[in-house]
Amino acid sequence: MSTLERARCSLKAHPLALDAALAAGVLACMVAGSFVAPKGAHGVTWGVRTPDALSLLLMLLGAAALVFRRRYPRAVLAVTGTVSLVECVTGDPRTPVVMAAVIALYTVASTTDRPTTWRLGLLTTTALTAAAMLGGPLPWYAQENLAVLAWTGIGATAGDAVRSRRAVLQAVRDRAERAERTREEEARRRVAEERLRIARDLHDVVAHHIALVNVQAGVAAHVMDKRPDQAKEALAHVRTASRSALDELRATVGLLRQSGDPEAPTEPAPGLSRLEELADTFRSAGLPVAVARTDEGTELPAAVDLAAYRIVQEALTNVRKHAGPGARAEVSVVRVGADIEVTVLDDGPGEATAPESGGGHGLLGMRERVAALGGTLTTGPRHGAGFRVHAILPVDSRTETRTHTRTTAPGEPV
Structure with missing residues (x-):
């Protein structure tokens, strides 16, 4: 197993640690983004603006809530949506606190059903966009306000796509498991039927020939002293019947051999052609x-x-x-x-x-x-x-x- 695969398995085994690392990464991105300002139409300038204490506090609260996004996805969405709403109204709307709400909305969409995603996604997108356009210091048509609409919509759509893909993969796995169980059950049924058929054949062979051997042995014992010729004839019948029994038993038991065994039986099963x-x-x-x-x-x-x-x-x-x-x-x-x-x-x-x-x-x-x-x-x-x-x-x-x-x-x- 490679180092990457081991790390992936370790992160899957500790989801809380993975979410904590994600929260730290999101916090770093939000803090770094809060120091960047657009410069003309072709770039950005670092250090032109500095976030205030309230923005930093809101970014810290939003990132901390993401640690629990798997356990309480709706509660985390409510917390991150609230801090993003506060930032849009009271602070600089260009501060990327809304990034935490986008991650939380993605988590809700990927872990719930589509109707829930639509309801919560529309509510979050509408509330944050309306707050930025109507309550923020920038004009309503500013690109920062439109970015809130775009990013929240992308978060909900991406989460729904991931959930759908997981559902499709799970359905494929379920169908494969059902097909495998069906094949195993069919194989067990056929084995049981074959065992029953072989048991019937063994019973028929043994019951028939042993009954004949028993009768002829009784005749031989009865006439052994007075009619040795008849006793000899009866013993000859015993030998013939026992040989036939052994041949049929060998043929029947031979069905249990593997196809590559050299001693597999080649004699056809008895039928009405042997009735006489x-x-x-x-x-x-x-x-x-x-x-x-x-x-x-x-x-x-x-x-x-x-x-x-x-x-x-x-x-x-x-x-x-x-x-x-x-x-x-x-x-x-x-x-x-x-x-x-x-x-x-x-x-x-x-x-x-x-x-x-x-x-x-x-x-x-x-x-x-x-x-x-x-x-x-x-x-x-x-x-x-x-x-x-x-x-x-x-x-x-x-x-x-x-x-x-x-x-x-x-x-x-x-």
């Missing part, structure tokens, strides 16, 4: 799954494709966990107009063991996925037995539709 593969994993776990599709040839947006896949995955996982042995599941994917409808049904015992409509992270994750795409989700027990999950997803995810999610009451037909 998903159904086969449940069939190998002992859950019969029938798949019906009438959406062949429909190209879905990536977000809709992933959401449909995860909804089927979570719904089948819930069937395997809650429907009980002997249950069957049916999956249908149908294109209806501008929407894709995904339905998962089972014929398990239904209400007694069905997942609660309002609890669990699985159904909550489904609702959040559907809500994010502007679709409709309906879940609840079927009439008689079983459970039903029905999702309607807009094929064009950019279409702005009113989000609506509903859970069917236990006694309401689906």
Whole structure:
């Protein structure tokens, strides 16, 4: 930091000292100006006139008042205006006592609003100019009287210009700060949404594959002694399911890597193109799954494709966990107009063991996925037995539709 910058910072930190220095400078200028008299049309003469004691006293009072111009701007203007008025009427109007009033008027204009500046500026200018013209010893048209009008007007105008500039700069700073806060809030919102999406994906992956591993491990333990071949087959399914879980977890967690990391995932997110593969994993776990599709040839947006896949995955996982042995599941994917409808049904015992409509992270994750795409989700027990999950997803995810999610009451037909 340079010497000039250090001095500027020090003066800003001590405004009273700065005003005292300004007051001393103004006093020196007024005293020096009181010894100067015009000489013809081209110069001035020093020492031709000498100020009287009253003029010196008025100059001293006006300069002393300027020390407090920041704290009490209107009071200082009143004091300096009064001493200038007294000098204009009783003394030599050429004595520059009015300089203190000009500084005070500038301070008022730079620290208040424009209406206040107009009122006080007109009052001060009119009073001092009228006093000099009507009550002073010089003719009313003397240039000293016109100088009072000019200098007070300049003081008020300069102060108003400085205040306006400060207001403009402050408005620019405020807009920049608001824009920065908006960017930070938007970044935090996007980070929160991405964390929520990754959490949903992790839940779907872990819940699905761990459920399959649990089932196959139970089968292997049950038939280990009597049917070793079947136990070996079950363990092979466990290994396949665990490998798939690790691959999907690696792909999901890999999204958190930096773009320059060499191990960033390149495999696309799962979609309905892997629906049969998903159904086969449940069939190998002992859950019969029938798949019906009438959406062949429909190209879905990536977000809709992933959401449909995860909804089927979570719904089948819930069937395997809650429907009980002997249950069957049916999956249908149908294109209806501008929407894709995904339905998962089972014929398990239904209400007694069905997942609660309002609890669990699985159904909550489904609702959040559907809500994010502007679709409709309906879940609840079927009439008689079983459970039903029905999702309607807009094929064009950019279409702005009113989000609506509903859970069917236990006694309401689906």
